[in-house]
Amino acid sequence: xxxxxxxxxxxxxxxxxxxxxxxxxxxxxxxxxxxxxxxxxxxxxxxxxxxxxxxxxxxxxxxxxxxxxxxxxxxxxxxxxxxxxxxxxxxxxxxxxxxxxxxxxxxxxxxxxxxxxxxxxxxxxxxxxxxxxxxxxxxxxxxxxxxxxxxxxxxxxxxxxxxxxxxxxxxxxxxxxxxxxxxxxxxxxxxxxxxxxxxxxxxxxxxxxxxxxxxxxxxxxxxxxxxxxxxxxxxxxxxxxxxxxxxxxxxxxxxxxxxxxxxxxxxxxxxxxxxxxxxxxxxxxxxxxxxxxxxxxxxxxxxxxxxxxxxxxxxxxx
Amino acid sequence: xxxxxxxxxxxxxxxxxxxxxxxxxxxxxxxxxxxxxxxxxxxxxxxxxxxxxxxxxxxxxxxxxxxxxxxxxxxxxxxxxxxxxxxxxxxxxxxxxxxxxxxxxxxxxxxxxxxxxxxxxxxxxxxxxxxxxxxxxxxxxxxxxxxxxxxxxxxxxxxxxxxxxxxxxxxxxxxxxxxxxxxxxxxxxxxxxxxxxxxxxxxxxxxxxxxxxxxxxxxxxxxxxxxxxxxxxxxxxxxxxxxxxxxxxxxxxxxxxxxxxxxxxxxxxxxxxxxxxxxxxxxxxxxxxxx
Numbered sequence: 128x129x130x131x132x133x134x135x136x137x138x139x140x141x142x143x144x145x146x147x148x149x150x151x152x153x154x155x156x157x158x159x160x161x162x163x164x165x166x167x168x169x170x171x172x173x174x175x176x177x178x179x180x181x182x183x184x185x186x187x188x189x190x191x192x193x194x195x196x197x198x199x200x201x202x203x204x205x206x207x208x209x210x211x212x213x214x215x216x217x218x219x220x221x222x223x224x225x226x227x228x229x230x231x232x233x234x235x236x237x238x239x240x241x242x243x244x245x246x247x248x249x250x251x252x253x254x255x256x257x258x259x260x261x262x263x264x265x266x267x268x269x270x271x272x273x274x275x276x277x278x279x280x281x282x283x284x285x286x287x288x289x290x291x292x293x294x295x296x297x298x299x300x301x302x303x304x305x306x307x308x309x310x311x312x313x314x315x316x317x318x319x320x321x322x323x324x325x326x327x328x329x330x331x332x333x334x335x336x337x338x339x340x341x342x343x344x345x346x347x348x349x350x351x352x353x354x355x356x357x358x359x360x361x362x363x364x365x366x367x368x369x370x371x372x373x374x375x376x377x378x379x380x381x382x383x384x385x386x387x388x389x390x391x392x393x394x395x396x397x398x399x400x401x402x403x404x405x406x407x408x409x410x411x412x413x414x415x416x417x418x419x420x421x422x423x424x425x426x427x428x429x430x431x432x433x434x435x436x437x438x439x440x441x442x443x444x445x
Numbered sequence: 446x447x448x449x450x451x452x453x454x455x456x457x458x459x460x461x462x463x464x465x466x467x468x469x470x471x472x473x474x475x476x477x478x479x480x481x482x483x484x485x486x487x488x489x490x491x492x493x494x495x496x497x498x499x500x501x502x503x504x505x506x507x508x509x510x511x512x513x514x515x516x517x518x519x520x521x522x523x524x525x526x527x528x529x530x531x532x533x534x535x536x537x538x539x540x541x542x543x544x545x546x547x548x549x550x551x552x553x554x555x556x557x558x559x560x561x562x563x564x565x566x567x568x569x570x571x572x573x574x575x576x577x578x579x580x581x582x583x584x585x586x587x588x589x590x591x592x593x594x595x596x597x598x599x600x601x602x603x604x605x606x607x608x609x610x611x612x613x614x615x616x617x618x619x620x621x622x623x624x625x626x627x628x629x630x631x632x633x634x635x636x637x638x639x640x641x642x643x644x645x646x647x648x649x650x651x652x653x654x655x656x657x658x659x660x661x662x663x664x665x666x667x668x669x670x671x672x673x674x675x676x677x678x679x680x681x682x683x684x685x686x687x688x689x690x691x692x693x694x695x696x697x698x699x700x701x702x703x704x705x706x707x708x709x710x711x712x713x714x715x716x717x718x719x720x721x722x723x724x725x726x727x728x729x730x731x732x733x734x735x736x
Contacts, residue, residue: 151552177569177573245460276477315471346456348456379658401570405575425568
């Protein structure tokens with residue numbers, strides 16, 4: 128098929144009036160037909176769960192079904208908010224997500240600046256390749272890696288502690304250390320990958336600025352302080368806002384793999400609790416109510432974060 | 446721009462040292478996994494795991510023991526099936542939606558967009574999905590793992606952005622030539638979209654390959670489980686014999702077997718990683734700050 132390129136101004140734009148609506152719909156009928164499978168998919172697998180979510184306000188009995196179960200209003204929400212789990216789960220969830228954000232972001236920014244500053248470009252590419260790698264590995268593999276580092280028997284870190292005269296620490300099963308394991312292992316896995324966005328922002332800064340600074344005799348530190356950091360500040364703000372919008376996502380997969388009964392008190396988050404109450408203890412309605420609660424707060428946070436991002440950085444997240 | 450004053454040289458050395466420290470922080474744990482996997486049993490029982498082990502002493506007994514057991518090849522095959530089937534279904538459902546949304550003049554576009562964004566903004570959590578899947582009798586079926594996450598709204602929006610960036614004139618002229626929208630998509634759009642199809646396809650493939658929670662949730666049959674689930678079972682198992690013949694006559698230690706399992710599970714990702722990295726990096730930069 129030959130393709131003749133026309134300037135777009137020559138193409139008549141189609142205005143939709145009721146009388147040629149039919150013609151327009153006909154013109155696009157293939158598009159609608161193409162989208163039909165995805166539409167059906169969304170109705171079943173994305174809106175189906177939304178429909179099922181009504182059991183948060185019902186006393187769900189599997190035999191009665193979603194529709195047949197009796198309404199109970201906000202009873203499950205009250206049960207949850209009054210239970211001693213409530214503060215514990217919220218606290219753990221926030222400690223994990225804020226810990227990962229507050230400790231992880233500065234490290235990522237420093238790494239990105241170091242990668243941007245170095246003169247050894249081949250070495251830079253090599254380091255980049257290596258530090259991106261853990262991002263692509265499953266948390267199960269990370270669990271295996273953490274075992275060879277942290278196990279009290281012959282984990283590398285415990286061997287170092289013992290050789291310095293200390294007692295081995297059961298990092299993964301001790302409530303004193305478990306939170307640190309979660310936060311630091313996430314930073315280890317994801318920091319490299321998260322440098323990509325900062326690096327892209329650094330590369331977008333105009334080279335003229337750096338040349339002018341060189342002419343003025345700026346030291347490398349001054350260059351970073353007055354050009355690089357202000358240059359990527361909008362991206363830092365934007366990513367922080369995005370992460371705050373997802374603050375209730377504390378890393379379900381990670382904690383599901385790493386935690387165990389001795390550390391439930393410091394490791395249990397909203398998602399893991401929903402899983403255990405719902406799937407293992409058959410408290411479907413209560414677990415759904417907690418999931419709904421999390422989803423509702425998440426919705427508000429996302430909308431607020433998006434509005435703030437629009438106002439501050441002039442960009443929308445989605 | 447590179448003026449070699451003493452300050453900048455000192456600074457460059459400092460940066461290089463910093464990057465090297467970062468590199469070692471990433472590499473040392475992997476090195477430890479490898480040494481633990483290849484250590485001969487007699488050295489292990491005598492002195493535990495040393496930090497360095499000369500490659501002349503490496504033994505691959507643990508790998509042999511794992512791979513000759515039927516569970517590992519079976520689980521690897523299951524992982525491949527889930528990944529290939531999942532990626533195909535995901536792309537089949539994502540591409541038309543992204544294409545439709547990229548047509549600004551499509552009647553009802555805003556409604557469809559809202560229909561999609563609602564899903565992105567509000568999630569009721571695990572249990573409603575679990576009830577849907579078990580209600581559809583999809584347990585012990587790979588569709589239970591593949592379908593619920595099959596379309597990622599985020600990936601759809603990234604792909605939509607790419608389609609929007611293609612020159613409108615190409616599509617319009619094809620339409621004037623009498624091509625319908627299906628032909629426009631297949632003959633004009635898709636051939637120009639290889640980078641984004643590869644990037645999004647890889648996003649999905651890595652996701653399915655690493656997925657372990659939904660297989661644990663929905664698959665009870667041990668013949669169906671993918672690699673990460675098998676590895677997790679091995680790592681947390683008290684009785685190893687379920688998965689590998691392990692007894693007093695075993696020629697490798699339990700730790701070696703576990704580490705070898707970690708390495709084998711990691712290997713396919715390591716092999717395609719250079720390729721992944723190229724497309725991921727590119728694709729993420731296309732998405733800009735939306736990543």
